[in-house]
Amino acid sequence: MNPADVSAAVRDHVRSVSLGEATGHDWWHVSRVAGLSAKICEAEGGDPLRVELTALLHDVFDEKFYSGDAETALSGLVDQLGVRSALPDEVWDGIIYDILHLGFKGGFDQTPLSLEGQIVQDADRLDAIGAIGIARAFAYGGAKGRELYNPDEGVVTVTTAAEYRTGSRHTVNHFSEKLLLLRDRMNTDTAREIAQRRHRFMEEYLAEFFAEWEDAVSYNR
């Protein structure tokens, strides 16, 4: 099986299972992460096929919607798609290992990743910030029935993963819990560069959001 066939088999499968997903893990998120990963890989090195496969598979068994064992499920999927023999076993093991550790689970996982895993982690983090990241955060909050913002709660600093998981705070809080922290957590220089502009845009957005809010409520008696 040549590399193009492997990536096509995985791509087609992931697209078919993730189209229409509404909490920010939809196919277009995966597609953007794969694209950004390829861009970063061009500048930083790493094996492009491994980067692409990691990106395509990174959210298929995310714990947010898959309660089984993701490691077993990913390995099973590699067999199901008939792509196992295309790469050495240790490469598949490495891809699966990276996927299990690249996410944000209420905290930053400190597990060392391969270069390819670091690239996909950067791309996934980039897709959570900037204009698209803002849209995803409010879409996610809406899907969970959360308020945009609640000034009575204010902005709460969350310090533990347990607090993060149980929290049902307004979506503006997610910026201080996670989104504004991501710029300084990029692995590669290429991603750090892309993150600068996206980070600035979020800061401007929040300043505008609060200015509009204050202006509106200041007329209440």
Ligand code: ADP
């Ligand atoms: P990823 O797909 O990058 O691994 P997550 O699974 O953590 O990220 O989240 C998916 C998307 O939903 C991201 O854009 C993330 O910022 C957003 N999100 C996650 N948790 C919250 C939350 N509590 N409030 C608002 N948005 C959230």
Ligand code: NI
């Ligand atoms: Ni993701």
